[in-house]
Amino acid sequence: xxxxxQSPSFLSASVGDRVTITCRAxxxxxxxxxxxxxxxxxxxxxxxxxxxxxQSGVPSRFSGSGSGTEFTLTISSLxxxxxxxxxxxxxxxxxxxxxxxxxxxxx
Amino acid sequence: EVQLVESGGGLVQxxxxxxxxxxxxxxxxxxxxxxxxxxxxxxxxxxxxxIRKKVNSYTTEYAASVKGRFTISRDDSKNSLYLEMNxxxxxxxxxxxxxxxxxxxxxxxxxxxxxVTVSS
Numbered sequence: 001x002x003x004x005x006q007s008p009s010f011l012s013a014s015v016g017d018r019v020t021i022t023c024r025a026x027x028x029x030x031x032x033x034x035x036x037x038x039x040x041x042x043x044x045x046x047x048x049x050x051x052x053x054x055q056s057g058v059p060s061r062f063s064g065s066g067s068g069t070e071f072t073l074t075i076s077s078l079x080x081x082x083x084x085x086x087x088x089x090x091x092x093x094x095x096x097x098x099x100x101x102x103x104x105x106x107x
Numbered sequence: 108e109v110q111l112v113e114s115g116g117g118l119v120q121x122x123x124x125x126x127x128x129x130x131x132x133x134x135x136x137x138x139x140x141x142x143x144x145x146x147x148x149x150x151x152x153x154x155x156x157x158i159r160k161k162v163n164s165y166t167t168e169y170a171a172s173v174k175g176r177f178t179i180s181r182d183d184s185k186n187s188l189y190l191e192m193n194x195x196x197x198x199x200x201x202x203x204x205x206x207x208x209x210x211x212x213x214x215x216x217x218x219x220x221x222x223v224t225v226s227s
């Protein structure tokens with residue numbers, strides 16, 4: 001199985017900060033990576049797919065990059081509604097594993 | 108509006124069985140692959156498995172942790188997805204999400220989830 005390692009697992013940031021989350025795959029997954037956001041008690045929401053394509057309706061402050069084994073999710077200017085947990089997921093091969101998550105909290 | 112509504116969760120004893128259902132609306136259900144994802148209390152997301160469309164013979168894939176115990180099926184005439192869970196163990200305790208798979212690969216919609224608790 002492909003392992004996805006997210007870093008950091010927790011980060012504390014302020015409104016307006018630029019935030020970057022990294023997802024590393026244990027083997028080459030090309031660009032078959034998605035990012036989703038989950039708020040407490042809610043189902044996740046898709047943010048980015050194919051490593052860098054913004055899902056319809058997602059604010060442009062979110063962006064994704066990378067290919068192969070290293071990927072990043074960037075929030076250019078953190079907003080109050082962005083405090084949540086973020087997960088990467090690979091869909092290159094079965095099982096379609098998720099990273100362990102990155103919790104973004106208010107500083 | 109795409110809607111996915113899970114039902115069938117509850118408390119079950121170890122070794123027992125449970126069948127989850129997901130009612131889909133707001134899109135052409137038969138055109139999409141569908142998947143189940145679960146989340147144990149306070150933990151991260153775990154992909155459970157997915158089912159393809161009729162043109163792909165409704166074939167399925169599963170995570171190793173559930174293979175042989177769980178079965179995913181669908182009824183396109185009822186716009187419904189199912190998860191049959193047998194030989195349940197305490198580690199199967201989780202919220203189970205029904206999801207739609209976009210462009211063969213990516214989960215683009217999630218249901219609100221249904222809680223399954225395996226405990227004696």
